[in-house]
Amino acid sequence: MSTPDDDVTRWALRARSGDRDALERFVRATQRDVWRFVAHLADVSVADDLAQETYARALTTLRGFAGRSSAKTWLLVIARRVVVDQVRMARSRPRLASGAGWELAADRGSPVSGAEAVVELNMLLDALDPDRREALVLTQVLGLPYAEAAAVVGCPIGTIRSRVARAREDLVRAVEGGSATEVG
Numbered sequence: 001m002s003t004p005d006d007d008v009t010r011w012a013l014r015a016r017s018g019d020r021d022a023l024e025r026f027v028r029a030t031q032r033d034v035w036r037f038v039a040h041l042a043d044v045s046v047a048d049d050l051a052q053e054t055y056a057r058a059l060t061t062l063r064g065f066a067g068r069s070s071a072k073t074w075l076l077v078i079a080r081r082v083v084v085d086q087v088r089m090a091r092s093r094p095r096l097a098s099g100a101g102w103e104l105a106a107d108r109g110s111p112v113s114g115a116e117a118v119v120e121l122n123m124l125l126d127a128l129d130p131d132r133r134e135a136l137v138l139t140q141v142l143g144l145p146y147a148e149a150a151a152v153v154g155c156p157i158g159t160i161r162s163r164v165a166r167a168r169e170d171l172v173r174a175v176e177g178g179s180a181t182e183v184g
Helices: 005-015 020-041 044-064 071-092 101-109 116-127 130-141 146-153 157-177
Strands: none
Touching (some): 005 071, 020 071, 020 130, 044 071, 146 157
8 A cells, every 4th residue: 555645745844854764654644656666667676775775865855855846756756867867877888798698587587476467567668668668667666747847857747648559559459469579
């Protein structure tokens, strides 16, 4: 069950003044959504690190949070920037060829303890265009209203609506085609 955004924002505002109980409530109320968001945008294997970096950045800038948007929206904007920074850093580093690459890919794609449906869903989401995946995760997985998702991404609400619609079309096409690699 999710915590109402007003409570989360109230805790963030109290936490910026040094209320440790409010800070703990704020983190507990948002950590699941932050982790899921960065896991869908980047990769599950780095989600813990990216979520931790999100909170590190958020806590250092919490005093500047004015409450003009919900604290959850503010935090997801930070999480998005963390992922973008991680992608830029990963692209700037040279990659080493490894004979174990196929083993890692095989391990990632193998269903664990009967969770085939979850694995297939994640494969479908991973195959989406990144902008469409981000819009879909924000609105359909995290449950943000379109206006808040637009604020997180920094684009017009109509853009979010069209990205979600196209993501849904891509998913339907992929499921009908029987392959997660056909998305996009």
